[in-house]
Amino acid sequence: MAFLRLFYIIVLIFWCAPLFGEPQDPPDFTDYVLPVDDRPAPRAYYMGIVDMGMLFLALSLTTYFVLKKRSRKSIFILSLFSLGYFGFYREGCVCPIGSIQNISQAIFNPNYVAPLVVIVYFFLPLLYAGLFGRSYCASVCPHGAIQDAVLIKPIEVPPWIDHALGLLPFVYLGLGVLFAATGSAYIICDYDPFIAIFRLTGNASMFGMGALFLITGMFVGRPYCRYMCPYGVLLRIFSTVAKWNVKIYPDRCIDCSLCDNSCPFNAIVKTTPENQIIKPKEGKRQLITLVCLTPVVVLGLGFLSSLATSTLAKSNEVVRLAFQVEQEEIAIANGVGLDKVSRPEESETWRDRFDNPKALFEESNQIIQSFYIGAWVFGIWMGIVIMVKLFKLSIHRIRNQYVADPGSCYSCGRCYDYCPGSNGVPVQFKTSGHLR
């Protein structure tokens, strides 16, 4: 565990390193003039400081409510405040979920420097997760807060569906990093289901997606957090090594299973019953199969992803333009004429300004080359994620008490109130001997 903590700290340091730099000035002794920015003025610097302070404050308060006060009510009230401030007032931006893309782009594109607010928003929740579990999810994240607020009749998602859908955030994270690192798209922001609600503006599809998640969220606890949130993947990884994590019971588990009833997120690991049937031979065979399968799956997915490079690369506007221009060039070569080809505005502007297809093809091929490497990494990442999940599902551990899974637990505190031992009053059961 100590080694893992050290490993995460080293990763964090290396991750941070390229981010601290200054934007490049235009070259000296040239006619280059910085273009006038006609976009709205960015958020005032001091407000950025306020935002960072609010994040720190909210994380600290949450951690106190979760670990010290153990109060679901306080956590819930704070989550409503976060929904108001980070969601509706700050309009959901900057948020740690979207900041994954800024950080990825800053790492892979030397011309891009992530703002300090983004860096803080990305790393601070991770730092808290590494020490105290997922405090950010508990009552700081507006996405989580809005889903928690609408959860009125939770139904249990069958665990096998949970296992499969729980891998989707890993895919989403991989794609988000791939597209951001290649400077192609910020898909995590583009497909954020709640941003339209926070801003009270947006197109019909954005509102539709938000409404879909909220309606689902009335019955399924935090569907976005569980099956989509890419930042949750990082928080999950960091919180697994947290020293001070959520403990359902202060002293000992009496195996009443009330906490399991209270958790709408399937985040509580059950005890192993006495009548557990152990099949060691079958278990060994499964593990050997998985070991043999691992390189095939990992490299196979990497290879197959690399084959899909061109399609993935179409997310990049330069590549899309190159495909469009190629169609136009073919039309011209066939004597059809440009006026007969349906052309987007980008193509017309490009023809007015550059009109050099060979240079465009070369530029797009360079982007595709970086996509090729990225697709390999993405495929390998997917392979590793799937295989780790399969290994976890094939290894059976004997557990003698209910525990909150440090990775999956959102530190929402629901189980505290359900646990008969949480108030310190001893509980006596008439048992048939199944309690230990």
Added chain:
Amino acid sequence: MKADEKTAVSEVPTIQHYPLHSADLNRPVLPSLEENRLKWKMSFESGRRTALFFLIVSLVTFFVLLVNHSRLKVSNPVDNLQLKALKDEVAQNISLLENSEDEAYVENMKEKNKVIIEDIRDLDLSLRQYYFDLKSKEKIGAWILFFALVGFFLSIRSTKVFEPEIPIPVPDLLKGEGQFREKNLGRNAVFGLLVLTLLVLVVLWRITLRKPGELFLTQFATSEVADTNEIFSEELYRSNRPWLGGYDFNTLFESTLPIKFDLKSPSHLKWKTQIPMGGASSAIVWDHQIFVSGANKTKRALYAYDFVTGKLKWSLVAKSDKSKGTPEVFDEFIHASSTPATDGHRVFAIFANGDLIASTMKGKLLWQKDFGIPENDYGHSTSLLMYKDKLIVQWDNDSSNSGIYILDSATGEEKLKIDRSEFGSIWRSPVIFRGGEAGDQLILSAGKIVSYGLENGKILWETKGMTGDIGSSPVVFDNIVYGLLDEKFGAIKPLKDKVEIIWSTDEFTLPDISNTVVKGDRLWVVDSAGILSCINKTTGVKIYEEELEEEIYATPLIAGDYLYVFSLSGHAFVAKTSDTFELVEKLNLEVPVLATPSVFNNSLIIRSDKELYRIAAE
């Protein structure tokens, strides 16, 4: 269920009561507290009713918002058809105003435009008010919906708090089996996801199998003749119409054209097509493709039409530097009055603003050159010419870069520039004299007629020409050059380093805009006032002179035994090429013809300002 499990279930553990704690707010209520139970039940009912109220408000607001949104979608002032039609009408009226000299009409139009502009303002205001009214309603609706939803969730949550249910801890005696089953199912589901991922990746792979540019570069780029400088045979040049007047500059064709036709009858009119922008440049033809240029104040383009069907195959718009402005020209058509030229690999067009474009035969821009706005009283109008792999641009005007430019046709690179600043603005196009003792010569007519060696640009000979604002160019026939010289019209024979004047005379009306056409031992000239003269080309003696009484700019042409003369009044005179003026037909075309028509494969190609016609015998 097994027997021992049944026993276990029957021994359900019971929970002992313990005092309420502050953390128990969410804890299910104990059914034994009857008084509290009644109180909570009432709260539950009121919470449910409040939730229902907020739900109804939310649904109604949502429905209203949907209706509002659908109205918003169709009420954007920018897309309003009525507004657009009114704006188009104003633009059209302004265009008519610019081309009209009738003062009363202009005043009337201006008044009409004022009324329309007022209408546009009123309509625009009301559309905007309506649109932004809907927008503000949308915003209000969004807030109402937001608060209604907040109210709904708060009240529904309050009902859950007081829900009289209590989970009784029951040991899950099957959970050992259940955990195994769950994990097995989970593993299968993850395997399913793996298979799905593989399928998705295969689909993504198959959607796009190549990189951008691969298909084009492997299959098409090689067919784009842009890099070749192959020179076609003289025969091929003669069988096409590569530049103004054809390979020999003499509008004499062996084709058979109808002598009676009009531009409406389907019997001879093979097709008629619109040219998007007007001009006075002539059509050129290569391998069943017709090229014409068109331009207005702001835009310039080269068009390619199919000879057989008349369909527009492609157009190529010149990318002008907008900052350089627009040339002042004598008339709108001057913007595209220089006839394009082609060498069969590429086609070139120059415009009055100094933009020169080179295109492949398929309409792809190869290169573009900007000579700048010329200082020219009427506007630049000399036509382009090809010589082997070179493009000849006569850019004689009063600006500092005046001269003859000989460019590499493949790249546009300047191979040679001949300074001609002494001549000022010239509207006469150059001609090539081939096969003389001094090699091929480029002959330009102005105040002096000067011959330049085409290989080095050196002056070979010069003789007195004719000054004035003249557009009539010389013509070469049987190694003799016919044209204006020394304030007369004459025939000259270029030698190695001098020129021999065979004859010169001013006994007939000299041509001023159109060129000469030669056939057999006669030549014909026509001046812009419509006086047609037939001259003996050997002696210079006038054979006949005929007043056509119409304004004529286009060069007459001869097809077979007939002379065709086209007027600005929309008439075509068809006469026999005999020693007397024998008018066969005076055709009413109803369209003014400025540009010299072209003849290709027994078809007459007429370009009016914005229309192109192909006439052929049945």
